[in-house]
Amino acid sequence: MDTVVIEVSGTLSAASSLFLASAGLTLIFGAMRVINLAHGSFYMFGAFLTTSLVGFATGARFWWAVPVAALAVALIGAGVELGVIRHIYGKEHLTQLLATYALFLIFADLALRIWGAESRAVPVPKSFFGSIEIAGEQIPKYNLVIVGTAIAVGVGLWLLLKLTTLGWRIRAAVDDPESLEASGVNLQLLFTVVFALGALLAGLGGAVISPQIAVTPGIDGSIIVGAFIVTVVGGLGSILGAAVAALLIGASETAGTLAAPDWASTFPYIAMIAILAVRPWGLFGQPER
Amino acid sequence: MSVLRSNPAADEKRASLLVRDVNTYYGASHVLQGVSLRLAEGEVVALLGRNGAGKTTLLRSIVGLTRARSGGVEVGGRDVRKAAPHTVARLGIAFVPSGRRVFGSLSVDENLRLSSRSCPRRKGPWSVARVYETFPKLADVKARGARHLSGGEQQMLKLGRALVTNPNILLLDEPTEGLAPVVVGQLGEWLELLRGEGFGVLLAEQNAMFALRHSDRGYILEKGRIRFEGSATELRSSEELLSGLGVSARAVRVVDAAEGRES
Numbered sequence: 448m449d450t451v452v453i454e455v456s457g458t459l460s461a462a463s464s465l466f467l468a469s470a471g472l473t474l475i476f477g478a479m480r481v482i483n484l485a486h487g488s489f490y491m492f493g494a495f496l497t498t499s500l501v502g503f504a505t506g507a508r509f510w511w512a513v514p515v516a517a518l519a520v521a522l523i524g525a526g527v528e529l530g531v532i533r534h535i536y537g538k539e540h541l542t543q544l545l546a547t548y549a550l551f552l553i554f555a556d557l558a559l560r561i562w563g564a565e566s567r568a569v570p571v572p573k574s575f576f577g578s579i580e581i582a583g584e585q586i587p588k589y590n591l592v593i594v595g596t597a598i599a600v601g602v603g604l605w606l607l608l609k610l611t612t613l614g615w616r617i618r619a620a621v622d623d624p625e626s627l628e629a630s631g632v633n634l635q636l637l638f639t640v641v642f643a644l645g646a647l648l649a650g651l652g653g654a655v656i657s658p659q660i661a662v663t664p665g666i667d668g669s670i671i672v673g674a675f676i677v678t679v680v681g682g683l684g685s686i687l688g689a690a691v692a693a694l695l696i697g698a699s700e701t702a703g704t705l706a707a708p709d710w711a712s713t714f715p716y717i718a719m720i721a722i723l724a725v726r727p728w729g730l731f732g733q734p735e736r
Numbered sequence: 737m738s739v740l741r742s743n744p745a746a747d748e749k750r751a752s753l754l755v756r757d758v759n760t761y762y763g764a765s766h767v768l769q770g771v772s773l774r775l776a777e778g779e780v781v782a783l784l785g786r787n788g789a790g791k792t793t794l795l796r797s798i799v800g801l802t803r804a805r806s807g808g809v810e811v812g813g814r815d816v817r818k819a820a821p822h823t824v825a826r827l828g829i830a831f832v833p834s835g836r837r838v839f840g841s842l843s844v845d846e847n848l849r850l851s852s853r854s855c856p857r858r859k860g861p862w863s864v865a866r867v868y869e870t871f872p873k874l875a876d877v878k879a880r881g882a883r884h885l886s887g888g889e890q891q892m893l894k895l896g897r898a899l900v901t902n903p904n905i906l907l908l909d910e911p912t913e914g915l916a917p918v919v920v921g922q923l924g925e926w927l928e929l930l931r932g933e934g935f936g937v938l939l940a941e942q943n944a945m946f947a948l949r950h951s952d953r954g955y956i957l958e959k960g961r962i963r964f965e966g967s968a969t970e971l972r973s974s975e976e977l978l979s980g981l982g983v984s985a986r987a988v989r990v991v992d993a994a995e996g997r998e999s
Binding site: 612615618626627631632633635 | 799801821822824826830831833837838839840841842846847849850851853898901
């Protein structure tokens with residue numbers, strides 16, 4: 448039984464990372480029907496910007512590096528929407544995939560030029576260094592930050608969508624963008640804001656997770672796969688779905704590690720195939736209009 | 737309400753909405769072929785035509801959801817042919833689409849409150865509270881998800897959503913479509929209410945009998961062109977025009993007799 452706490456903690460932490468990486472993706476797809484392959488690039492930029500902002504060795508500036516990195520990525524997101532995404536709304540999925548894949552490649556190249564090919568590290572901030580004891584087990588303290596951020600993002604998004612005018616507009620844009628536009632809402636501006644918000648969430652995810660990973664070129668590609676699995680399983684456009692799917696995928700990974708370590712990385716895919724076979728539109732998604 | 741056809745220049749001046757020689761395409765298909773139309777505040781105008789005649793396209797071209805390739809669309813003297821839909825809305829044109837196009841994942845109350853904030857600079861007598869007063873049925877279901885409303889309730893909600901933006905002109909696209917006959921009767925009452933409030937209403941309808949009963953003037957759109965323009969009385973009494981719309985004049989007389997009117 449002594450490993451249960453560790454496994455649960457590991458699952459929660461993995462699920463939180465997945466949720467942070469996919470919340471923005473599902474938000475953007477839900478409101479704008481755009482499949483953004485460059486979403487992983489935003490995550491990567493969040494992490495890389497943190498490595499630059501945090502200060503060498505000490506990591507003393509971590510707590511302001513995270514929001515600054517996230518906001519910087521939001522600005523990049525707004526620029527991407529204005530420059531590229533705006534021109535591919537309503538186009539075929541293939542066009543969108545190609546355009547956002549091009550962005551993915553460009554951003555990968557940019558990151559390589561700016562930060563080089565070598566792995567960079569972000570020191571864990573002092574206050575969350577080391578581990579804490581939960582039920583007799585040592586859990587990395589920083590896991591609390593990741594899980595806490597994921598919960599804050601989840602609750603924050605829920606409140607935004609439930610209570611604010613912006614949130615209602617986002618939901619209305621999912622239902623019927625034309626009627627929203629014709630009622631007097633500047634849809635283009637709304638889309639820029641939503642895209643920037645999605646980018647901000649990805650950047651925040653990358654920044655918050657950076658102390659636990661080796662920040663290298665290529666994390667953009669590895670995170671996007673997980674984020675897409677979570678988004679599709681949860682139901683495209685559903686924040687709640689992304690949270691539940693992140694937990695499921697995290698748990699299936701943990702279960703895989705315990706049951707058949709050699710096949711561990713296959714388990715999330717098996718979970719995905721099983722769920723999509725029963726509900727092709729995902730757990731909380733809706734069949735295509 | 738009289739029609740000032742004797743003086744077209746004065747008419748144009750009076751018109752809050754002026755559509756002039758508009759051509760609209762879907763791809764290579766020439767849907768609207770030089771359509772002109774005018775509408776003043778306080779006037780209810782029927783836009784009649786069979787399915788596929790271009791009625792919806794005309795409404796969409798006015799509000800900018802589909803851009804007209806040439807011609808002019810003027811709202812209060814300002815050319816909006818190339819304007820974005822939200823700009824047209826903020827100039828006082830409310831588009832009420834056909835079918836079940838409410839914001840389904842929002843509650844009734846959220847639908848109305850959201851729309852009431854869409855044109856913040858437009859002031860007028862209509863508020864969410866007044867919509868509930870006017871349509872008490874909506875107040876009863878205000879917490880319900882809009883996708884679970886009946887067809888009639890959705891029609892009410894779409895109308896309420898348009899009213900809270902305090903427009904000058906409402907463009908109604910096939911409001912009777914899919915409604916039970918009882919609800920169509922209510923819709924007629926709502927139209928009379930809109931007329932009483934001084935709104936201009938452009939009523940695109942396949943149900944010509946219904947539309948002509950509640951309008952001052954009418955246009956008949958056929959294959960993308962205006963075939964006829966005249967007063968509602970003229971239209972109702974022309975067997976030829978009505979049969980072109982699939983309505984027999986006898987049916988009109990029967991309905992009129994039942995309602996105790998003379999045609």
